[in-house]
Amino acid sequence: MILIPCPECGPRDEVEFHYGGQAHVAHPEDPYALTDEEWGRFLFYRENPKGLFAERWVHASGCRTWFNVVRDTATYRIAAVYRLGDPRPVLTGGTP
Amino acid sequence: MAPLAGAPTQALPEHPEFLWRNPEPKKSYDVVIVGAGGHGLATAYYLAKNHGITNVAVLERGWLAGGNMARNTAIIRSNYLWDESAAIYEHSLKLWEGLPDELEYDFLFSQRGVMNLAHTLGDVRESVRRVSANRLNGIDAEWLDPKQVKELCPIINIGDDIRYPVMGATYQPRAGIAKHDHVAWAFARKADEYGIDLIQNCEVTGFVKEGDRVVGVETNRGTINAGRVGLCAAGHSSVLATLAGVELPVQSHPLQALVSELHLPVHPTVVMSNHVHVYVSQAHKGELVMGAGVDGYTGYGQRGGFHVIEKQMAAAVELFPIFARAHLLRTWGGIVDVTMDASPIMDRTPVDDLFVNCGWGTGGFKATPGSGWAFAHTIATGAPHPLNAPFSLDRFTTGALIDEHGAAGVAH
Ligand SMILES: Cc1cc2nc3c(=O)[nH]c(=O)nc-3n(C[C@H](O)[C@H](O)[C@H](O)COP(=O)(O)OP(=O)(O)OC[C@H]3O[C@@H](n4cnc5c(N)ncnc54)[C@H](O)[C@@H]3O)c2cc1C
Ligand SMILES: [Zn+2]
Numbered sequence: 001m002i003l004i005p006c007p008e009c010g011p012r013d014e015v016e017f018h019y020g021g022q023a024h025v026a027h028p029e030d031p032y033a034l035t036d037e038e039w040g041r042f043l044f045y046r047e048n049p050k051g052l053f054a055e056r057w058v059h060a061s062g063c064r065t066w067f068n069v070v071r072d073t074a075t076y077r078i079a080a081v082y083r084l085g086d087p088r089p090v091l092t093g094g095t096p
Numbered sequence: 097m098a099p100l101a102g103a104p105t106q107a108l109p110e111h112p113e114f115l116w117r118n119p120e121p122k123k124s125y126d127v128v129i130v131g132a133g134g135h136g137l138a139t140a141y142y143l144a145k146n147h148g149i150t151n152v153a154v155l156e157r158g159w160l161a162g163g164n165m166a167r168n169t170a171i172i173r174s175n176y177l178w179d180e181s182a183a184i185y186e187h188s189l190k191l192w193e194g195l196p197d198e199l200e201y202d203f204l205f206s207q208r209g210v211m212n213l214a215h216t217l218g219d220v221r222e223s224v225r226r227v228s229a230n231r232l233n234g235i236d237a238e239w240l241d242p243k244q245v246k247e248l249c250p251i252i253n254i255g256d257d258i259r260y261p262v263m264g265a266t267y268q269p270r271a272g273i274a275k276h277d278h279v280a281w282a283f284a285r286k287a288d289e290y291g292i293d294l295i296q297n298c299e300v301t302g303f304v305k306e307g308d309r310v311v312g313v314e315t316n317r318g319t320i321n322a323g324r325v326g327l328c329a330a331g332h333s334s335v336l337a338t339l340a341g342v343e344l345p346v347q348s349h350p351l352q353a354l355v356s357e358l359h360l361p362v363h364p365t366v367v368m369s370n371h372v373h374v375y376v377s378q379a380h381k382g383e384l385v386m387g388a389g390v391d392g393y394t395g396y397g398q399r400g401g402f403h404v405i406e407k408q409m410a411a412a413v414e415l416f417p418i419f420a421r422a423h424l425l426r427t428w429g430g431i432v433d434v435t436m437d438a439s440p441i442m443d444r445t446p447v448d449d450l451f452v453n454c455g456w457g458t459g460g461f462k463a464t465p466g467s468g469w470a471f472a473h474t475i476a477t478g479a480p481h482p483l484n485a486p487f488s489l490d491r492f493t494t495g496a497l498i499d500e501h502g503a504a505g506v507a508h
Contacts, residue, residue: 001402014401040492043492044435044492048347073396074397
């Protein structure tokens with residue numbers, strides 16, 4: 001079980017949340033300017049690191065707030081929680 | 097332990113006297129395969145058997161076939177929806193049918209049939225369509241009504257007073273299960289007989305490149321030169337590919353399974369339900385073997401969330417009320433790499449002489465021989481076989497996706 005600290009509600013069991021995948025993936029400003037390859041990358045390619053990963057979660061059965069989390073995908077330790085729009089905190093450590 | 101009276105207990109077959117050597121890695125090979133799971137071992141075997149390439153090493157960071165190969169629920173079937181998938185999974189099933197003889201190793205391949213249950217009107221329509229699609233592809237498939245489901249598997253609850261009653265099922269009689277560890281050992285033994293080096297405790301930590309070409313791998317046991325390199329690293333395929341400068345459109349997730357204590361024969365076939373999400377068979381020794389869906393988030397911990405098991409057990413007990421008093425013996429997890437269209441990737445990569453076989457996600461065990469067959473062809477000839485040509489990397493650019501979410505059988 002992962003205990004996820006919602007920025008509004010505090011720590012809650014993972015079953016209250018939904019996962020939103022990699023954080024900081026911006027929709028292309030001008031989709032028409034993209035090549036097929038670039039569009040394919042935007043749609044289908046996400047980082048998949050074994051270690052620290054910035055990802056989005058929503059507190060689906062709570063306050064319904066979306067927020068960002070930096071989590072170690074090998075140990076599941078949560079290293080940081082921050083609001084959408086805030087920059088990813090600079091962290092060191094985590095599973096290499 | 098003596099088998100229970102009347103139990104199905106097919107005693108496990110004796111192993112051959114000799115399985116494989118444990119050689120030191122040589123300086124150089126024509127082909128290096130990374131990952132000694134079923135796919136890596138089958139690839140090595142078919143490189144030798146179909147293409148006469150035997151100067152091959154299979155490098156495994158842990159012990160041989162200790163990854164997903166040892167952790168899966170061993171279901172084998174070919175009832176996929178699209179022509180491309182039907183072709184490769186059916187090729188694989190045909191290979192399974194001859195493999196125990198060919199590999200001279202009994203791995204208890206048991207064609208006891210697989211049912212995929214339908215619980216909603218949408219499920220019913222999708223299932224009936226799949227039966228027709230399978231038949232058009234020459235694959236055995238039937239649509240069963242709830243009574244026929246009950247005849248084939250008498251312990252199943254077809255009452256209509258449960259949340260998702262059984263509305264019917266697709267049935268593939270030639271589908272079944274096999275003893276997965278034995279499958280790996282059978283491929284390993286034959287690959288060894290051809291002179292292929294199976295090297296355990298050898299982790300690939302990097303790649304040696306000359307320009308855009310791969311010429312070897314770095315390992316914890318030194319540098320090994322290679323004419324060609326094939327990646328068969330399942331859950332870790334993208335971690336590995338990144339080291340070679342190649343990005344893959346896969347995400348790694350934990351997938352878990354569990355077994356009960358031994359029981360008398362109660363469950364004669366394999367039952368899968370995508371909608372309420374559980375799949376069950378009874379192992380040769382008598383354990384009930386069950387699997388669930390993947391954890392919703394990316395993860396490399398070889399365990400899964402408890403709530404996933406909880407949901408799976410709720411579904412199992414509703415479908416099979418007699419399971420309510422069975423004791424859980426063991427749970428475990430594997431790491432599976434999933435793609436957006438729930439289909440694998442088997443292709444060259446942008447790095448010359450580097451080939452990738454990944455993205456089999458939750459369903460690659462059944463493909464083991466077919467995958468090895470096609471991947472060996474791709475590595476030997478430098479070009480995909482017609483069986484794996486559609487499972488290319490560039491389908492994520494061209495949009496020619498092979499959307500098998502419905503037939504994949506496990507939610508992800
Ligand atoms: C719980 C569970 C249930 C499943 N049920 C089914 C089922 O019923 N039917 C079905 O068809 N499929 C099923 N699957 C999926 C199936 O197990 C996989 O798709 C398939 O095993 C993947 O291919 P593989 O056997 O080569 O992978 P693996 O056995 O995982 O082999 C990959 C190997 O690569 C090694 N490796 C990784 N990184 C490195 C490195 N850097 N250097 C050296 N070696 C490395 C790993 O240690 C591992 O041994 C299930 C999977 C799980 C986890
Ligand atoms: Zn909240």
